[in-house]
Structure formats: structure tokens, C-alpha cells
Amino acid sequence: MAGIVGGWERAQAVLAGRYRLDELIGRGGTGEVWRGHDLRPGWPVAVKILSPQVTDVSMRERFAREARTAARVVHPNVVTVFDVGEHEGRPFLVMELLTGRDLATELAEDGPPGISAMCRLAGQAAVGLDAAHRAGVVHRDVKPANLHRSGDGALKVVDFGTARVATEAATRLTSGGDVVGTAAYLSPEQILGEAGDAASDLYALGCVCYELLCGRPPFVGPAADLISQHVRSLPEPPRRHRPDVPVELERLVLALLEKDPAARPPSGEVVRRVLAGVARQVAPRARDGAAPPPPEPEPGPPARAWTTEAPSTRAWTTEAPSTRAWTTEAPSTRARSTEAPSTRARSTEAPSTRARSTEALSTEARSTEVRSREVRRVDARSTEAPSTRAWTAEARSTEAGAARDWTAEARSTEVWAAEAWTARARTGEAARSAESVPGRLRGWHVGAGLGVLAALVAGALWTSAPPDPAGSAAAAITSAAPSATRSGPSGLPSAPPSPSRTASQSVSAAPSPAPSRTAAAQGWRARLLALSRAVTEQERRGGIDRKLARKIRGKIAKIAGKLQEGKGGDARDELRELGRDLAEARRKGRLASEGPLLTFLRDSGFALASPPRGRGSDDD
Numbered sequence: 259m260a261g262i263v264g265g266w267e268r269a270q271a272v273l274a275g276r277y278r279l280d281e282l283i284g285r286g287g288t289g290e291v292w293r294g295h296d297l298r299p300g301w302p303v304a305v306k307i308l309s310p311q312v313t314d315v316s317m318r319e320r321f322a323r324e325a326r327t328a329a330r331v332v333h334p335n336v337v338t339v340f341d342v343g344e345h346e347g348r349p350f351l352v353m354e355l356l357t358g359r360d361l362a363t364e365l366a367e368d369g370p371p372g373i374s375a376m377c378r379l380a381g382q383a384a385v386g387l388d389a390a391h392r393a394g395v396v397h398r399d400v401k402p403a404n405l406h407r408s409g410d411g412a413l414k415v416v417d418f419g420t421a422r423v424a425t426e427a428a429t430r431l432t433s434g435g436d437v438v439g440t441a442a443y444l445s446p447e448q449i450l451g452e453a454g455d456a457a458s459d460l461y462a463l464g465c466v467c468y469e470l471l472c473g474r475p476p477f478v479g480p481a482a483d484l485i486s487q488h489v490r491s492l493p494e495p496p497r498r499h500r501p502d503v504p505v506e507l508e509r510l511v512l513a514l515l516e517k518d519p520a521a522r523p524p525s526g527e528v529v530r531r532v533l534a535g536v537a538r539q540v541a542p543r544a545r546d547g548a549a550p551p552p553p554e555p556e557p558g559p560p561a562r563a564w565t566t567e568a569p570s571t572r573a574w575t576t577e578a579p580s581t582r583a584w585t586t587e588a589p590s591t592r593a594r595s596t597e598a599p600s601t602r603a604r605s606t607e608a609p610s611t612r613a614r615s616t617e618a619l620s621t622e623a624r625s626t627e628v629r630s631r632e633v634r635r636v637d638a639r640s641t642e643a644p645s646t647r648a649w650t651a652e653a654r655s656t657e658a659g660a661a662r663d664w665t666a667e668a669r670s671t672e673v674w675a676a677e678a679w680t681a682r683a684r685t686g687e688a689a690r691s692a693e694s695v696p697g698r699l700r701g702w703h704v705g706a707g708l709g710v711l712a713a714l715v716a717g718a719l720w721t722s723a724p725p726d727p728a729g730s731a732a733a734a735i736t737s738a739a740p741s742a743t744r745s746g747p748s749g750l751p752s753a754p755p756s757p758s759r760t761a762s763q764s765v766s767a768a769p770s771p772a773p774s775r776t777a778a779a780q781g782w783r784a785r786l787l788a789l790s791r792a793v794t795e796q797e798r799r800g801g802i803d804r805k806l807a808r809k810i811r812g813k814i815a816k817i818a819g820k821l822q823e824g825k826g827g828d829a830r831d832e833l834r835e836l837g838r839d840l841a842e843a844r845r846k847g848r849l850a851s852e853g854p855l856l857t858f859l860r861d862s863g864f865a866l867a868s869p870p871r872g873r874g875s876d877d878d
């Protein structure tokens with residue numbers, strides 16, 4: 259077509275006789291985004307077109323998939339795709355033009371927003387993601403750069419280039435071997451090789467929330483460190499970086515950052531509602547273009563509907579082990595949030611809540627003209643964004659209205675939770691049946707992904723494994739699978755441990771049949787993850803020393819890291835050590851003799867044995 263020369267560098271090109279390319283906005287991994295003009299209705303659009311340099315067929319497919327995937331989600335907080343097409347062999351997609359900044363730019367230029375604005379932004383991202391999840395789409399690359407403001411300030415989720423549709427997982431997860439995502443926002447389960455589901459997006463959202471509050475993501479450092487931290491380290495509570503973060507908000511963020519996907523909030527909609535609840539308590543800061551804030555509400559237990567009235571939500575808040583973990587580690591927080599009876603009374607009993615609401619309302623009534631302008635601005639935005647409108651209405655609601663909302667919320671939370679669980683179960687199924695993980699790892703370049711390396715390493719281990727001690731330990735883990743992922747007919751590869759085994763074999767298992775490399779890759783990922791989940795479950799129920807749980811997670815991360823680096827020998831050593839640690843812990847009573855972890859180990863073929871005399875652990 260005339261006007262399009264060489265590398266699409268020349269402006270004023272027209273695609274499909276309709277879309278004029280006016281100005282290059284930016285370049286991504288596969289495409290260029292242009293500010294353009296749809297000549298037919300005569301309005302501005304954004305056009306994303308495959309870069310001319312990209313000739314790789316899989317990249318072309320990925321590009322086309324982005325268009326299809328994004329088009330499935332229609333929501334005010336998700337960028338709208340208008341059209342897709344192909345021009346001179348290059349696929350393109352036409353979408354709404356977002357003239358605001360993305361959150362990465364906003365953070366870099368303005369620093370962290372006020373609490374109220376943060377809740378508003380994160381709430382919009384949450385509800386946009388929720389819409390995607392309901393449409394069966396998992397974004398898998400949620401980060402500030404992919405949360406973009408439109409001209410009227412509404413936040414939109416963009417860039418579905420690495421998204422996947424849950425029902426397509428089984429057929430699509432066969433081509434690559436890399437981990438998808440950006441290292442600073444990658445969920446532990448993705449790092450351990452799962453394809454990622456709605457809960458993984460919520461983890462990434464938690465990282466974004468943290469960054470919006472603290473000016474930095476929960477974990478920082480080189481990519482390899484980040485990976486390890488996501489799997490094994492607890493994030494520092496945001497209030498340590500920023501004391502004005504309300505306790506409820508901190509709880510939410512830490513719940514989103516739970517290592518165990520099941521312990522995270524059940525859906526983006528639940529997240530939005532909690533954020534709305536927090537925002538109701540916090541008047542917008544002067545920086546947000548509003549009146550100065552009223553006194554910060556005293557820290558207390560989470561809002562009533564979130565904890566007391568919504569059983570399914572309560573499950574991931576009050577019972578989430580790692581949230582409890584750091585609460586225990588921060589005595590001042592604990593004292594104020596869970597132990598102070600007056601605080602508890604204040605937030606669970608109607609009169610004090612009423613008092614606080616009245617205070618908030620009268621503060622609102624006293625607010626300046628600036629505040630009114632802000633409200634009008636929000637109103638204007640909300641015309642186009644029903645969810646924002648709902649949020650704004652909620653923020654203005656009276657006490658009676660709020661109570662009604664809470665009740666409705668409690669009811670619907672259960673429904674959402676159930677849906678989320680069903681969806682998760684479905685996508686988990688798909689992920690399990692997949693052979694490897696597709697895509698690429700941005701910001702963390704590895705030659706081959708976890709799947710490929712794990713397959714090679716596991717393959718090597720199996721061929722050179724038992725009866726050598728290291729091989730036994732490796733076999734122990736590789737044969738260790740939860741019932742859901744077992745592939746054998748009985749699902750129980752266990753056999754009694756050989757009495758002649760040595761100290762390094764304190765955890766032992768029957769030799770596994772030699773599986774294919776693909777099965778091996780699946781086995782490693784699934785089993786490490788399953789082990790990690792069993793530890794979490796054990797922690798939740800008690801019966802495991804917290805330090806030990808952390809140590810096991812650290813080992814799992816190390817093993818995953820070694821596999822990632824292709825260091826099979828080191829991975830075996832780590833496995834052997836892990837076996838010793840578990841046996842020692844059992845002997846010393848740091849691990850209960852009954853419970854999910856022991857059951858998992860037993861069911862999957864582990865047999866714990868005491869180390870022989872004269873050989874102790876580091877702890878002795």
C-alpha cells in the first residue's frame with residue numbers, strides 16, 4: 259500500500275483503506291503501537307501492528323491471539339478492541355486510544371499516590387481483571403506498565419499479549435518452555451512452572467498495590483533473586499515503608515501476596531470491594547486534589563463485611579497463614595489489630611462504626627470546593643465506567659446504605675468465591691494436562707524455561723538415579739505427587755524403604771518407573787508445587803515449626819532455581835538435604851506426626867527414617 263514503506267516508520271500510512279497511522283506511540287516485544295485515525299467514523303484510535311522485524315510464526319500467532327483474547331473482554335476497565343485485520347501479511351489490531359499515562363510512568367513521575375487514589379486505581383484494575391477472569395481470560399502480565407489511563411482518568415488493563423484463555427490451555431501449552439510474566443510481578447506458582455490462573459493475576463495485582471503504596475514492588479533485586487523471593491520470602495508489611503497505610507489495606511495487600519493461590523482473595527471483585535471499604539474510611543489526600551485528610555482511623559480488624567459477614571472471604575483473611583505469620587512478627591501491629599479489645603469492639607459493634615461513619619460524613623460535609631470538584635470529576639468519569647460509578651456511589655453512601663452494601667457483599671462474595679474456585683479448578687486441570695509453559699519471560703531472560711530444564715534434569719536424574727543415595731532422594735521428590743496429579747494406576751508408588759539406606763537417604767522412596775521427559779517435567783513442577791502447598795496447609799492447621807516451614811520453602815525455591823539453571827546435581831543435593839531436614843524435624847517434634855504434610859509425603863511414596871547414629875543435622 260502506498261504510504262507504507264520499509265519498517266512502518268512513515269506516518270500517514272493507511273491500513274485496510276481505513277486506519278491512518280499518525281504517530282508512533284511505542285514499541286513492545288512484538289508490535290508497534292500507533293496513534294491513528296479511523297477514517298470511517300472519523301475518530302482517533304490506537305493501532306497495534308506486528309513489527310516488520312518479527313517473522314517468527316509463533317510470534318505472529320501470539321499477536322493474533324492477543325487480538326482475539328482481548329476482544330473477549332468487554333469492560334470499562336479493559337481496553338476495548340474495535341477491529342482486527344491484516345495488512346501486507348502483518349496482523350494488526352485497532353483499539354481505543356488511551357491518552358493518559360500508564361501507572362509505571364505515573365509512579366516514576368509523581369511517586370506513590372494518596373491512599374484514596376491508590377484504592378481507586380487498584381480497584382479499577384481489580385474489577386477489570388475480574389471481568390477478564392469471568393470471560394475465561396487470564397492476563398498473566400499484570401504490572402504498572404500494563405495499567406493505562408484513558409483521557410478521562412479511568413484505568414484500563416492493556417496488553418493481552420501473554421494472556422491465555424483457560425479453555426485453550428490444554429492445546430496451547432505445548433509449544434514453548436518459558437515462564438510467562440515479568441519477574442517483579444510473577445507469582446510463585448508461575449515460577450514453579452504453572453501456567454498461571456486468576457489467582458496469579460491477583461498476586462501480580464498485589465505486587466502492583468504494594469508498589470503504588472510503597473513506591474517499590476514487594477521484592478526488588480536482580481531477576482534471579484526476585485524469583486527466589488517470590489517463592490520463599492515474606493514481603494515486608496507495607497506499613498513499615500509507609501505508616502499511613504490503613505491496617506485493612508495492608509491486610510488485603512499481604513493476602514494478595516500469599517504464596518498459596520488458594521489463600522488469596524477469591525476474586526478481583528472482592529478485592530475491589532475491600533478497597534472501596536478502605537477508601538470510605540480515608541478521605542482523599544491533598545495531593546489527590548481534595549481536602550486534607552481527617553485523622554487516620556484507628557487501626558483495627560478488617561472491615562466487618564470482609565471478615566465477620568463473609569465466610570468465604572474470612573477464610574482467606576483470618577486464616578491465611580502467612581498474613582498471620584507477619585502479624586505475629588510485628589507485635590505492634592498485632593497488639594493494635596487483633597488484641598486490643600477496644601479496637602475490636604469499635605469495628606465490630608454498630609455504635610462505634612456509626613460514630614466513625616458520622617465523623618466521615620461530617621468531614622465530607624465540611625470539605626472544600628476542591629473536594630467538590632474532585633467528586634464532580636469522579637462523577638464524570640463514572641458515566642463511562644459503571645464500576646467506577648458504583649464505587650463512587652458507595653463512597654457517598656449513608657450508614658444504612660453501607661450496611662445494605664455489606665450484606666449484599668457478604669452474600670455475593672460467597673458466589674464469587676465459588677465461581678473463582680470452579681474456574682481455578684478448571685484452569686488447574688488444564689495446566690496439569692499441559693506439557694510445558696508457553697511464551698517468554700520478560701525482564702528475566704533465560705535460555706530455556708523451567709519446563710525444558712526440568713525435563714532435562716529430571717530425565718538425567720531418572721536415568722542415573724537409584725540406587726545411588728542422591729538418586730533416591732531425587733526419586734523421592736519426583737515420585738511425590740498429590741493424588742490429583744498422580745499418573746499411575748494406583749497413584750501410590752510407595753514401597754517400604756530399604757533398611758540398608760544411609761543417612762543421606764533419611765527420606766526415601768521406591769524407585770519410580772522411568773517416565774518420559776515430558777512427564778518428568780510435569781512431575782517436577784507439579785510435585786514441588788504440591789509439596790509447597792502441603793507445607794502451607796500444614797502451617798494453616800498448625801503442627802509445623804514456622805522456621806521449618808520457611809526453610810522447606812527456601813529449599814523448594816533453591817531446587818527450582820537449580821533446575822532453572824540446569825544444575826541437576828545441585829538439585830539432587832538440595833533434595834537430599836531436604837529429606838534430612840524433614841526426618842530431623844519429625845524426630846525433634848518440629849513436625850507433627852499427623853497432618854497434611856506427612857500425609858502428602860506418605861501418600862506420594864516418602865518414608866521418613868531417623869538418621870543413623872553419629873550423624874546429626876545442623877541443628878544438633
Ligand SMILES: Nc1ncnc2c1ncn2[C@@H]1O[C@H](COP(=O)(O)OP(=O)(O)OP(=O)(O)O)[C@@H](O)[C@H]1O
Nearest residue numbers: 283284285286287288291304353354355356417419
Ligand atoms: N490503546 C492504547 N492507547 C495508547 N497507548 C497504548 C495503547 N496500548 C498500548 N499503548 C502504549 O504503547 C506502547 C507499546 O505497547 P505494547 O503493549 O506493545 O508494549 P509493551 O507492553 O511494552 O510490550 P509487549 O507487547 O511486549 O507486551 C506502550 O507505551 C503502551 O503504553
